[in-house]
Amino acid sequence: MYKNYNTKQVTLSLNLDIYLEENDIAFAIDELVESIPVDVFSVFEHRMGTSSYHPKMMLKLILCGYTQSIFSGRKIEAMSKDSIRAMWLTQSQTPNFRTINRFRVNPLVQPILQECFIQFRNQLVSQQLIDEEAIFIDGTKLEANANKYTFVWKKSTQRYEESLREKSKSYYQQLVEEQIIPSICSEDDELNTGNLKQIIDELEMKVSDLSTKIENTSDVQERKELRSERKEPKKALKAFSDFIYRKQKYKEQHDIYNGRNSYSKTDHDATFMRMKDDHMMNGQLKPGYNVQIATNHQYVLAYETFSNPTDFKTMISFLDTIKKSYFDLPKYIVADAGYGSEENYQAILDDFERTPLITYTMYQKEHTKKYKQNPFIPDNWIYNELADTYICPNNREVKFRNYSTRTDKSGFKRQLKIYECESCLNCPVRALCTRAKSSKNRVIQRNGNWEYFKAHVRELLKEDVTGEIYRQRKIDVEPAFGNLKANLAFNRFSVRGKDKISQELGFALMALNLRKLRKNRKDISKKSRKNKHSEMRGFILECLFSVKRLLGQPLFFKIVLLILLFLP
Numbered sequence: 001m002y003k004n005y006n007t008k009q010v011t012l013s014l015n016l017d018i019y020l021e022e023n024d025i026a027f028a029i030d031e032l033v034e035s036i037p038v039d040v041f042s043v044f045e046h047r048m049g050t051s052s053y054h055p056k057m058m059l060k061l062i063l064c065g066y067t068q069s070i071f072s073g074r075k076i077e078a079m080s081k082d083s084i085r086a087m088w089l090t091q092s093q094t095p096n097f098r099t100i101n102r103f104r105v106n107p108l109v110q111p112i113l114q115e116c117f118i119q120f121r122n123q124l125v126s127q128q129l130i131d132e133e134a135i136f137i138d139g140t141k142l143e144a145n146a147n148k149y150t151f152v153w154k155k156s157t158q159r160y161e162e163s164l165r166e167k168s169k170s171y172y173q174q175l176v177e178e179q180i181i182p183s184i185c186s187e188d189d190e191l192n193t194g195n196l197k198q199i200i201d202e203l204e205m206k207v208s209d210l211s212t213k214i215e216n217t218s219d220v221q222e223r224k225e226l227r228s229e230r231k232e233p234k235k236a237l238k239a240f241s242d243f244i245y246r247k248q249k250y251k252e253q254h255d256i257y258n259g260r261n262s263y264s265k266t267d268h269d270a271t272f273m274r275m276k277d278d279h280m281m282n283g284q285l286k287p288g289y290n291v292q293i294a295t296n297h298q299y300v301l302a303y304e305t306f307s308n309p310t311d312f313k314t315m316i317s318f319l320d321t322i323k324k325s326y327f328d329l330p331k332y333i334v335a336d337a338g339y340g341s342e343e344n345y346q347a348i349l350d351d352f353e354r355t356p357l358i359t360y361t362m363y364q365k366e367h368t369k370k371y372k373q374n375p376f377i378p379d380n381w382i383y384n385e386l387a388d389t390y391i392c393p394n395n396r397e398v399k400f401r402n403y404s405t406r407t408d409k410s411g412f413k414r415q416l417k418i419y420e421c422e423s424c425l426n427c428p429v430r431a432l433c434t435r436a437k438s439s440k441n442r443v444i445q446r447n448g449n450w451e452y453f454k455a456h457v458r459e460l461l462k463e464d465v466t467g468e469i470y471r472q473r474k475i476d477v478e479p480a481f482g483n484l485k486a487n488l489a490f491n492r493f494s495v496r497g498k499d500k501i502s503q504e505l506g507f508a509l510m511a512l513n514l515r516k517l518r519k520n521r522k523d524i525s526k527k528s529r530k531n532k533h534s535e536m537r538g539f540i541l542e543c544l545f546s547v548k549r550l551l552g553q554p555l556f557f558k559i560v561l562l563i564l565l566f567l568p
Helices: 025-035 036-046 055-067 074-081 083-092 097-104 111-128 155-177 193-216 220-257 315-326 342-351 450-461 465-469 479-489 500-553 555-566
Strands: 134-143 149-155 262-264 269-276 284-298 299-306 333-336 355-358 382-384 389-391 396-406 412-421 443-446
Touching: 025 055, 025 083, 025 111, 025 155, 025 500, 036 055, 036 111, 055 074, 055 083, 055 097, 055 111, 055 500, 074 083, 074 097, 097 500, 111 299, 111 500, 134 299, 134 315, 134 479, 149 155, 155 193, 155 220, 193 220, 220 396, 262 269, 262 284, 284 315, 284 479, 284 500, 299 315, 299 500, 315 342, 333 465, 342 355, 342 450, 355 465, 396 443, 412 479, 450 465, 479 500
Parallel strands: 134 333, 333 355
Antiparallel strands: 134 284, 149 262, 269 284, 284 299, 382 389, 389 396, 396 412, 412 443
């Protein structure tokens, strides 16, 4: 006997949510999007033209696709037609893949995504799934949707630009010496774009005059001589036209670099970086982006993308973004040694007025026995505060010499004190102490501000509360990247341009959060069901023991046997 099955039977359409599980991820998506204030979606309102799909519906559909590791616009369109979850979220509307792709890269979606993260965090706080005491920051590299072999390097551009400068100057001087064109600038001046244009104008006039003379003469010998005379100016005109084109191209390339060392021709915002998935083990560089996230209890609360591969240069900008666009910074900012720099410590303590739980590069090494017992490391030298001198391993004074100010590329200034040994001449341990030339003494530099920050961090990490918070970092922020790349399978962007990839990353990270929230809710519901069953079993056992005490042991067992016999 079979259950009734007939594909030709006419049925009434029912509410699709009855086919979904109790804690299906579609309910979490719907709850999140509906929590966003209506005013946020008003930017999509229009009164001209045909009606459009509601941005709420589009947002739910794309989030649904990303939670199922579906990142292609065509596959999301197919999912909207055959997935009960997607059909319930869209109410059986099926937007075209072009509509889906245009929506997820629309600049108007960025504030909506930010509001998504704000509302999601509010839900987590209200449900006590996260605390507001600290955020954990870390970064990872994600491959861009760009050609791996269309790279442009800054050093190559500088080398070609220098070659162009020398070649154009030499060619210009040759033309002036041969009296093909008059002198335009002095020999010491560099040829800029304006000078190159003047040279081209002079050459064009020269070629035009010679061409007119050729047309106006009928003497064969004279025409030959004029053509021969015109040959060099024509060649120079072509060369200088190429010079000015290359000069403009190099200028555009410098504008695109914007402080970076490379970029991809197919995605100018992507920088060539070293990725962890180096299968050839040859340090291959790939075009990518540096993704920074802030988490708490493995939930991603804020994010930002950078074209700069170095982590410590992104910290201040990322904290500014969190403060302006997401939420107020908590008391503790936790990150690994990749963010430990004087500039970051100073900004967090002075500008943001927060506590940095961030180690520095040498933190782990400074705690080793080998480091502490090495007599040639200046940190282990005896310091005379009154005389402001150090004592080297050979018991010679290393005296203060001068102050120095170092300015890095970002404009941050470091105040240094330079110390020099009184004499390294005939020192028996010189080879172990310094690599300087034999005629020079050992020189060390000390940064008082940096030493203060390092001591402050060491004290914080020794304390029980702050030390425990810092130890939480590895199991809080690192799993988020593992889930993003391994479980969600989001390893490469599918759009190009920093603004567009930032929005796509927002969808991926929110999908990650929703998956985790769904899992937590399932675990909570399982625990509650177990608790209910255990409470029920306890209640039944208590009732049975009460009956046993009232009736006595023989009569009680007889009644229990009768109940068991008559149970179905």
